Amino acid sequence: MTLDGDTVDGTYQQVFDVTFDDKGRRVKNVVFAPQTTLQRIMMTEEDIDDIENRLPFVLTSDELGEYDILYVGKQKMDELSTYVFDIAPKQIVGKKRYFQGRIWVDDHDFQIVETYGKTVPDIRKKRGQENLFPKFTTWREQIDGQYWFPTYTRAEDTLKFSIGDVKIREIVKYTNYKRFGAKSKILYDGQEVQHGKEQSPGQQPPDQKQPEPQKPQ
Numbered sequence: 170m171t172l173d174g175d176t177v178d179g180t181y182q183q184v185f186d187v188t189f190d191d192k193g194r195r196v197k198n199v200v201f202a203p204q205t206t207l208q209r210i211m212m213t214e215e216d217i218d219d220i221e222n223r224l225p226f227v228l229t230s231d232e233l234g235e236y237d238i239l240y241v242g243k244q245k246m247d248e249l250s251t252y253v254f255d256i257a258p259k260q261i262v263g264k265k266r267y268f269q270g271r272i273w274v275d276d277h278d279f280q281i282v283e284t285y286g287k288t289v290p291d292i293r294k295k296r297g298q299e300n301l302f303p304k305f306t307t308w309r310e311q312i313d314g315q316y317w318f319p320t321y322t323r324a325e326d327t328l329k330f331s332i333g334d335v336k337i338r339e340i341v342k343y344t345n346y347k348r349f350g351a352k353s354k355i356l357y358d359g360q361e362v363q364h365g366k367e368q369s370p371g372q373q374p375p376d377q378k379q380p381e382p383q384k385p386q
Contacts, residue, residue, distance in 0.1 A: 171209050172336045179207040189349050197221075209335050210328070213300050215266065219288045224307055224341055225319035226268045226284050228256070235259060235267070243276070246283065250276045261290050270304075280317040282309050301328040303337055312346050319343050 171179040184201035205212065228236070241253040251273040258267035270286010285306045292300035303326035309317040324339040355362040 170338045171207060172338060177338075179205075179209065181205040181207050181212050210337070215288075215292065215300055215302075219266065219302060220341060223266060223268050223288045224305055224322045225343065226272075226307065227281060228272070235262075241271070244273065246273060249282060251282060252276055256286075258289065266290075275317070278311075278315075278317065280309075282317055283307065296331045299330050301330065303328065303339060305339065307341075313348070318346055 170177045170181075182201070182203055182205075183199060185197050185199045188196045188198070190196055235258060236256050237259050239255040241255055244251050244253050254272050254274065255270070256272055257269045261267070267289050268284070268286055269289045270284060272281050272285075273283040274280065275282050283306065285304070287304045288302045291302060303324040305322055305324035305326075307319050307322040310320045312318045312320075320343050322339070322341040322343075324337070327334050327336045
């Protein structure tokens, strides 16, 4: 949303489902996308990419080497005890985008439970062709009793373009998490074992001996 004071004067909205195919590839399906009413700014490819990939920021082992990480200390958040780190990219490589800000890591599960910062870099080509990005906070919840997933992101910031300031508000909700499953089959002696297939009379399971007949008393 763009705001004139406290009055909303333009909106962009999209609802989409994210699933995975049987090869683990991410599949996005847009289910609701009304006509945008934004006038003073426009949604860019970088905005969409940030919403999908950097607002729900997760620092993977593959990305660790790309960031400088500074331990700040410990902080109590509600009932959680957390480690606090400041994080920033070591360098900007090509057109790649990064997260810069602060993360809170649960000291029991060692997973990120909150992030605050922004995506970088801002893009400034020339006057009137700037692509600026707001500071945001993303909160996470323990969804399945084990893993912490993002559930809510909020940004409210004033973007300072060369042609004037634009106040924006951004809200992202993450809902309806479901466990991802995959198809599988069981092979025995090169043949697929059919689920629920009845055994033929007298057929014994592999490596299982016939019980010996008992002697009459």
